[in-house]
């Protein structure tokens with residue numbers, strides 16, 4: 001595995017110690033929630049409350065730079081800053097998910113916002129979010145929680161903002177802004193979204209159907225009838241960059257996408273199957289191409305809703321000359337691309353978004369960042 005590749009994956013970044021040992025200590029979690037350093041990431045229907053000044057309207061999530069130079073950021077607010085009625089609902093009916101302790105900014109960074117456009121943009125971005133503490137600025141050791149609000153609580157939040165003369169809350173989508181976030185924000189948002197997606201689909205025991213109870217800071221659901229613990233799950237999926245003898249890359253167009261959008265082939269790992277076997281099987285099923293020895297590159301969580309994407313590079317088997325045979329079901333078209341073809345601005349080909357591991361694998365094969373299309 002290449003460390004450089006792994007660190008290029010927007011959703012694989014994190015700056016939180018998950019602090020597993022504290023999860024079962026309710027008194028400790030209460031004290032941390034009540035502390036001045038506590039911060040909470042606020043979700044609503046899978047989106048996160050944005051830091052003041054974020055302008056996600058300028059993002060299309062497919063690798064284009066924003067027209068505005070203000071970066072999107074996730075709000076990490078003090079629990080004490082939330083309206084009382086919202087906090088009350090969280091503590092009585094909701095889930096107060098403990099994400100862990102902030103690790104502070106990584107060594108060699110200036111606050112977690114990576115790859116800036118220069119000092120001026122950085123200063124502008126920081127100025128735009130000074131209303132709210134940003135994750136990159138969280139002191140090491142700050143307890144970080146996440147909550148997911150219903151419509152009524154969101155309305156209460158908006159009302160409180162209006163009454164205080166503050167801007168209306170803005171909600172941002174992880175998939176669209178991931179590459180724009182600092183390490184702390186990206187990690188906290190990914191962890192929180194993955195966990196609340198699990199909670200949303202595991203309200204009842206899979207064995208007996210009883211309503212389950214939330215425990216351990218949100219990391220366990222217990223069936224009270226059988227006294228069994230249910231733990232969060234994640235679904236492994238493999239995604240493979242396939243290269244032929246001419247060093248061309250195979251991309252496919254999925255039935256669920258618009259025409260001209262191409263990406264790498266991918267599929268879920270089946271029970272009782274290794275990652276490598278899944279890669280070989282999925283590629284053969286979707287394309288007819290036989291690959292040898294897929295080489296592990298890296299992985300990133302993909303909480304849409306519950307995947308872990310495991311990336312591989314593979315060569316076409318020399319014993320099986322490739323005959324492209326799209327399965328016609330998931331994959332409608334398959335095409336080998338040269339580097340010139342993939343970078344051609346006139347091709348009309350749409351590539352995967354900047355938050356995806358697919359784009360990172362394509363750029364690894366390409367040898368660097370792909371040229372950005374001109375804004376429409």
Ligand SMILES: [Zn+2]
Nearest residue numbers: 205208223226
């Ligand atoms: Zn049960």
